[in-house]
Each structure stands twice: as C-alpha cells, then as structure tokens.
Amino acid sequence: MKKSMIDWRAACAFAFMAVCSQEASAALPDPDPGAALVAGYCTQCHGAPSPSSHSAREWAGVVDRMQNWRVIKGFGAIPDGDLRPLLDYLKRHGRAQ
Ligand code: HEC
Numbered sequence: 001m002k003k004s005m006i007d008w009r010a011a012c013a014f015a016f017m018a019v020c021s022q023e024a025s026a027a028l029p030d031p032d033p034g035a036a037l038v039a040g041y042c043t044q045c046h047g048a049p050s051p052s053s054h055s056a057r058e059w060a061g062v063v064d065r066m067q068n069w070r071v072i073k074g075f076g077a078i079p080d081g082d083l084r085p086l087l088d089y090l091k092r093h094g095r096a097q
Contacts, residue, residue: 034089041078041086045069051093059090 042049054062063086067077078086 032089034085034092037082037086038089041070041082042066044075045073049090051090052095054090054094055097056091056094057097059087059094063087063090 038051039048051059063083067083071077
C-alpha cells in the first residue's frame with residue numbers, strides 16, 4: 001500500500017514536469033533558430049526587423065547593406081555559417097513580392 005502511494009506521487013510529479021516544459025516551449029515567440037540569429041545580429045542598432053517588412057528578393061540586398069553597417073560600426077560582418085540561415089529565415093517569412 002505504502003509503495004503504491006510513492007509511485008503515484010512520482011507519476012504526478014512527472015506529469016507536472018511535462019506540463020511545465022510544454023508551457024516553456026510554447027512561450028518562445030519562434031523556435032526557428034533563424035529568429036535567434038536575427039535577435040543576435042540585427043538588434044545592436046535598431047529594434048528587431050520584422051521579416052514581413054520585405055520580400056524574399058529584397059532581403060538579400062537589405063542584409064547586404066546591414067553587413068556594411070556592421071563593419072562600419074565595428075561589429076564585424078556576420079560569418080557565412082550564420083548569414084545563410086539568417087537570410088533563409090527572413091526570406092521564408094518575408095512578404096509576398
Ligand atoms: C551596425 C548597425 C546595424 C546593424 C547591426 C543592423 N542594422 Fe539594420 N539598419 C542600420 C541603419 C543605420 C539603418 C538605416 C539606414 C539604412 O537603411 O541603411 C538600418 C535600417 C534597417 C532597416 C530599414 C530600412 C529598410 O531597408 O527597410 C531594416 C529592415 C534593417 N535595418 C534590417 C536589419 C537586419 C535584418 C539586420 C541583421 C542582419 C540589421 N538590420 C542589422 C544599422 C544596422
């Protein structure tokens with residue numbers, strides 16, 4: 001009898017943890033790693049840009065210009081390995097042409 005009581009509590013604690021972690025991931029605005037790259041590379045000089053403010057075609061040019069700003073302002077260019085997923089993210093969520 002005593003043993004089954006412990007098992008029930010353990011099961012309950014486990015269920016509680018599952019609910020908690022589900023809530024934590026639902027609270028993230030966008031789990032796409034591209035969103036984190038934008039937050040990391042695009043917020044030093046202005047607020048995070050909305051991906052829907054440009055079309056996929058426009059984003060390449062805008063990000064190119066921002067690379068120049070980063071270099072001019074001493075932040076350094078975004079490395080290739082991060083630039084590609086960052087640009088992919090903006091294009092994927094960009095507005096229609
Ligand atoms: C080193 C500073 C700096 C960083 C970092 C920066 N920007 Fe900018 N951004 C600017 C400046 C200055 C302007 C206004 C002049 C211009 O548009 O070139 C601007 C303007 C913008 C605009 C509005 C103008 C337009 O063409 O719509 C967007 C969108 C934008 N940035 C996106 C981004 C994105 C995306 C990133 C990250 C890849 C980024 N910025 C990172 C300096 C920066």
